Amino acid sequence: MAMTNVYTGANGTLTLANEDTPEGRDAKAVVDTYEMTTVGRVTGVEVCVQTDLEAFHEIGRRHPTSLHPGNIWISGKVDRAYINGALLELLLGRGAGPTQIAEPYVQPTFNMTVSLTDPAVPGTSAALELKGVKFQNWAYRMPEDDFVMENATFQALTISVLDRQAPAGGGEAVAQVPEGFGGAANA
Numbered sequence: 001m002a003m004t005n006v007y008t009g010a011n012g013t014l015t016l017a018n019e020d021t022p023e024g025r026d027a028k029a030v031v032d033t034y035e036m037t038t039v040g041r042v043t044g045v046e047v048c049v050q051t052d053l054e055a056f057h058e059i060g061r062r063h064p065t066s067l068h069p070g071n072i073w074i075s076g077k078v079d080r081a082y083i084n085g086a087l088l089e090l091l092l093g094r095g096a097g098p099t100q101i102a103e104p105y106v107q108p109t110f111n112m113t114v115s116l117t118d119p120a121v122p123g124t125s126a127a128l129e130l131k132g133v134k135f136q137n138w139a140y141r142m143p144e145d146d147f148v149m150e151n152a153t154f155q156a157l158t159i160s161v162l163d164r165q166a167p168a169g170g171g172e173a174v175a176q177v178p179e180g181f182g183g184a185a186n187a
Helices: 022-033 085-096
Strands: 008-016 038-056 066-080 110-117 125-141 149-156 158-165 174-176 184-186
Touching: 022 085, 038 110, 066 125
Parallel strands: none
Antiparallel strands: 008 038, 008 110, 038 066, 066 149, 110 125, 125 149, 125 158, 158 174, 158 184
């Protein structure tokens, strides 16, 4: 069955990348310091997947005869409606601390899940799961008469999608993956 639902954004969460790597251990230290299971809620999420394609042109032809796949780049940006030290520490790693740390030090890594809902069909949803996410840039804006917002750009290693289709007559949603697809794009 083709996924033809129209989704609205619900929310996104940043969670600890539970990995046995230096980046995963530093991310766990940030989450333990701020005593949260998720680092935060994100809004205004933009995700961009860019594929480098290389065109092969034969002599005497104006159009390419084939396109060869290249590197995959997963990036994006997020907004948050509150500020805490955890986000800045995820960007800078141990360098955000008040004391000098011997270099080099790793930058923490985490996972991001963006949830989408179909308001016309209760129980139907989709989620984008980004793994191996690292923040690239961080900024905040402080308007005079509005909420303080912080935003960050990021890059990720992998992205996958999970569609949940509500069955006719109610019941529990069933995961739908298009035929021939594993549901993930890897960099």
